Amino acid sequence: MDRRLKVRFAPSPTGFLHIGSARTALFNWIFAKKYNAEFILRIEDTDRGRSKEEYLNEILDSLQWLGINWDKIYHQSQRLEIYKDYANKLVESKKAFVEDGAIIFRYELDSISFDDLIRGYIEFKELPKDTEVIIKSDGTPTYNFACCVDDVLLGITHVIRGEDHIPNTPKQLLMYRALNFTPPYFAHLPMILSSEGGKLSKRFGATSIREYRDAGYLPEAIVNYLLLLGWAPGKNREIVSMEEAVRLFELKNVNKTGAAFSLDKLDWVNSEYIKKLASEEFFKYAKEFLERQNFLPLGVEEEYVKKVILLFQNRISKLSDLKEWTYSCFFDNYTYSQDTQEILVKELSKEISFLITKLDKISSFDKITVEKEFRATAQELGLKAGDLVHPVRVALTGRRIGPGLFEVMEVLGKERVIKRLLRLLNFWQQTKAI
Ligand code: GLU
Numbered sequence: 001m002d003r004r005l006k007v008r009f010a011p012s013p014t015g016f017l018h019i020g021s022a023r024t025a026l027f028n029w030i031f032a033k034k035y036n037a038e039f040i041l042r043i044e045d046t047d048r049g050r051s052k053e054e055y056l057n058e059i060l061d062s063l064q065w066l067g068i069n070w071d072k073i074y075h076q077s078q079r080l081e082i083y084k085d086y087a088n089k090l091v092e093s094k095k096a097f098v099e100d101g102a103i104i105f106r107y108e109l110d111s112i113s114f115d116d117l118i119r120g121y122i123e124f125k126e127l128p129k130d131t132e133v134i135i136k137s138d139g140t141p142t143y144n145f146a147c148c149v150d151d152v153l154l155g156i157t158h159v160i161r162g163e164d165h166i167p168n169t170p171k172q173l174l175m176y177r178a179l180n181f182t183p184p185y186f187a188h189l190p191m192i193l194s195s196e197g198g199k200l201s202k203r204f205g206a207t208s209i210r211e212y213r214d215a216g217y218l219p220e221a222i223v224n225y226l227l228l229l230g231w232a233p234g235k236n237r238e239i240v241s242m243e244e245a246v247r248l249f250e251l252k253n254v255n256k257t258g259a260a261f262s263l264d265k266l267d268w269v270n271s272e273y274i275k276k277l278a279s280e281e282f283f284k285y286a287k288e289f290l291e292r293q294n295f296l297p298l299g300v301e302e303e304y305v306k307k308v309i310l311l312f313q314n315r316i317s318k319l320s321d322l323k324e325w326t327y328s329c330f331f332d333n334y335t336y337s338q339d340t341q342e343i344l345v346k347e348l349s350k351e352i353s354f355l356i357t358k359l360d361k362i363s364s365f366d367k368i369t370v371e372k373e374f375r376a377t378a379q380e381l382g383l384k385a386g387d388l389v390h391p392v393r394v395a396l397t398g399r400r401i402g403p404g405l406f407e408v409m410e411v412l413g414k415e416r417v418i419k420r421l422l423r424l425l426n427f428w429q430q431t432k433a434i
Pocket of ligand 1: 010011012042147160161162165242
């Protein structure tokens with residue numbers, strides 16, 4: 001009987017979960033779902049100085065938020081005796097020696113090779129040195145040794161991790177050999193590069209998952225985007241559900257070349273997921289988000305908040321964009337943005353005053369009635385509707401672009417609309433006075 005496959009994600013809690021490690025976790029998770037493998041979370045927390053509880057909590061939180069769940073969790077800090085035992089076995093068999101309280105592995109300087117499931121045959125002709133500390137004098141193991149012992153003891157069959165670990169693999173293989181262990185399969189994922197082609201830096205998206213969450217990205221969209229970093233569902237498709245990804249995913253189809261991170265692409269994927277949400281769901285997400293940010297004015301009516309938020313569902317790429325878009329719907333002290341000047345230089349005080357009297361008479365201020373009245377007024381004035389639409393939009397929202405004007409007017413309601421049109425008249429009055 002085939003034994004169950006096992007994978008692991010092995011973060012060090014020395015920092016927050018960022019895009020690169022989240023992608024590694026995700027590819028392991030997809031593999032586990034596809035082959036019904038066990039998914040182990042192994043916390044590599046033997047570096048007492050740098051490991052922090054705060055980071056660990058954030059990593060667990062972010063994984064859960066992304067929907068990446070695990071079957072079992074191990075903490076290396078609770079397994080120190082195990083590593084020492086195995087290190088002592090190497091000392092007994094003269095493959096390691098003790099110096100100043102540390103245990104040092106001495107390797108045979110052989111050429112060594114392995115078949116990477118993504119990259120194919122990889123051979124190392126020579127290694128830079130012939131010894132490696134495996135247990136430090138404070139009793140804690142070094143990464144390569146703990147990793148190798150654990151991968152075997154936990155029964156890991158497939159090690160899926162970033163390409164930056166390729167240089168560690170020969171050392172680990174020599175340790176497996178010395179301990180008479182059978183090594184797992186290895187699959188090294190391509191590096192994530194910045195859009196400029198260099199290393200992913202803080203400026204180019206190497207931010208933590210938490211920061212993306214705080215900026216209002218949806219977990220489903222992040223997961224979809226992470227999948228595209230090194231893998232493609234085929235047929236030029238970019239939006240793919242997890243269920244489909246599980247069905248289509250193959251390690252051998254992961255790219256060998258680096259994957260370029262693009263914030264624009266992530267924004268686009270996120271906007272697609274936002275558009276797909278049912279309005280109720282979008283409203284729930286958006287409201288929670290704006291409330292968490294203390295953005296909404298005190299005492300504002302829920303119905304109004306809902307109408308405003310729904311105006312922008314198809315216009316934003318992330319929830320935080322809502323703050324800028326909806327500001328003028330919630331607060332009166334918005335300003336006219338720079339790019340509206342060429343609209344505002346055309347003074348139409350008389351026409352707008354006339355429009356105000358017409359709008360004031362409407363008893364049901366819904367978008368259909370408003371539009372009818374608006375167009376009739378423009379005609380009466382001998383103007384094209386567009387001549388009025390642009391300044392009115394600026395008056396109502398402070399911006400030159402936005403959702404359909406008549407929808408905006410319906411949401412704002414008659415009173416606000418008139419107040420804001422009067423404000424525009426006042427603005428023209430004042431600019432004239434200067
Ligand atoms: N703790 C290591 C890291 O975060 C794990 C490497 C591995 O997967 O072997 O990079």
